[in-house]
Amino acid sequence: MTEMLTADAPGIARAAGLLREGSLVAFGTETVYGLGGDATNARAVAAIFEAKGRPRFNPLICHYGAVEAALAHVVADARTRQVAQQFWPGPLTLVLPRRADCPVALLTSAGLDTLAVRVPDHPVAQSLLRQADRPVAAPSANRSGAVSPTTARHVLEGLSGRIAAVLDSGPCRVGVESTVLDLTGPGPVLLRPGGVPVEALEAAIGPIQRGVPHAVAHAASGLRSPGLMVSHYAPSLPVRLDAVAVAADEALLAFGPPLPGAACQFQLSLATDATEAASRLFEGLRRLDAEGARLGARGIAVMPIPTTGLGLAIADRLQRAAAPRGG
Structure with missing residues (x-):
C-alpha cells in the first residue's frame, strides 16, 4: 500500500x-513529480x-538539496560553477564527469563515467533532500512511456502499490x-x-549546440542524457550471452549457481533475483573486464537471464554490451 504523505514536517521526515x-x-519538484530512490x-x-x-x-538524474552538494560528486570547472550559480536551484540538469570518489551507484548513471545532477527549486523537495542527506535519483514518477505527473494524484494513478x-x-x-545540458x-x-x-543559457555561456544527431551519437557509442536512447558502458572484453558452459580462459557473469571452470567470476544473484542482478550488473561488467584482462581472459561469458520484469532491461543492456564493435 502506498502512503500519501502531507508536505509538513512529520510528512517530510517520514x-x-x-x-x-x-x-x-515520489515527490514534487518545480518541473514534474519525481520517483525518488537513494x-x-x-x-x-x-x-x-x-x-x-x-x-x-x-541514466537517471541525481537530485541534491544544495549546489555544493551536487558539485562535490562531479568534476566542476569554472564554466560549470558559473551556470550552477546562475540557474540553480532551478529546472536545469547538468551532465558532468563523475569524480573518482563519487558514491553514486553505477546503475544510476547506467555505467557511464558521467553524472546528471540537478538542484530543484521547490521548498518541499529541498527540505526532503537535505533531510535525506544523500543524492536522490528521480526520473518522472510514472510508468515508462506514460505522461509525466504534475500532481500527487497523477502519481497514484500509475504507481499506487508499486512504491512506498x-x-x-x-x-x-x-x-x-x-x-x-x-x-x-x-x-x-x-x-x-x-x-x-x-x-x-546562451546569454550566460555563449553558443550551445542544439541536440545530438543520431549518427554522431551512434559513432560516439552513446548519448549522456536521461530520456534519450542510450548505448551505455561496454567492456573491452567481448561478451558472450546465454552461456551454458564456460572455458578456462573466460570470465563468468553468473546468475544462479555458477558454471564451473571460469578464470574468474562475478555473481549477479545466487538466488536468481532480477532486482539484485540489476543492482550489480554494471559493477560486475567492470570488475570482470578488469580482472579478466589481468588474467588474460579472452572474453566474458554471461549465463542465461530470464527476460521478464527487470530481466528484460538486463538483457537489453547485455545485448548492447555484446554487440559487434565498430572498426
Whole structure:
C-alpha cells in the first residue's frame, strides 16, 4: 500500500526516512513529480526501474538539496560553477564527469563515467533532500512511456502499490522536465530542452549546440542524457550471452549457481533475483573486464537471464554490451 504523505514536517521526515531505508518515494519538484530512490544504493535504483517498468537502464538524474552538494560528486570547472550559480536551484540538469570518489551507484548513471545532477527549486523537495542527506535519483514518477505527473494524484494513478509513498507537494509550477545540458566537452550541448530556455543559457555561456544527431551519437557509442536512447558502458572484453558452459580462459557473469571452470567470476544473484542482478550488473561488467584482462581472459561469458520484469532491461543492456564493435 502506498502512503500519501502531507508536505509538513512529520510528512517530510517520514519521506526522508523511507529514502534512507532504501524505499521509493515520489515527490514534487518545480518541473514534474519525481520517483525518488537513494542514488548511492544500487538496490534502490534497480527498484526505480522495476516500478516504472522501464525497458532500458537509461541514466537517471541525481537530485541534491544544495549546489555544493551536487558539485562535490562531479568534476566542476569554472564554466560549470558559473551556470550552477546562475540557474540553480532551478529546472536545469547538468551532465558532468563523475569524480573518482563519487558514491553514486553505477546503475544510476547506467555505467557511464558521467553524472546528471540537478538542484530543484521547490521548498518541499529541498527540505526532503537535505533531510535525506544523500543524492536522490528521480526520473518522472510514472510508468515508462506514460505522461509525466504534475500532481500527487497523477502519481497514484500509475504507481499506487508499486512504491512506498507519495509526498504531496502540490501541483508542479513549471510542468515540463528540466533542461539537460552536457558540459563534458569543450562546447556545451543541449541534450533536452526543458524548463530553462536555451536562450537564457546562451546569454550566460555563449553558443550551445542544439541536440545530438543520431549518427554522431551512434559513432560516439552513446548519448549522456536521461530520456534519450542510450548505448551505455561496454567492456573491452567481448561478451558472450546465454552461456551454458564456460572455458578456462573466460570470465563468468553468473546468475544462479555458477558454471564451473571460469578464470574468474562475478555473481549477479545466487538466488536468481532480477532486482539484485540489476543492482550489480554494471559493477560486475567492470570488475570482470578488469580482472579478466589481468588474467588474460579472452572474453566474458554471461549465463542465461530470464527476460521478464527487470530481466528484460538486463538483457537489453547485455545485448548492447555484446554487440559487434565498430572498426
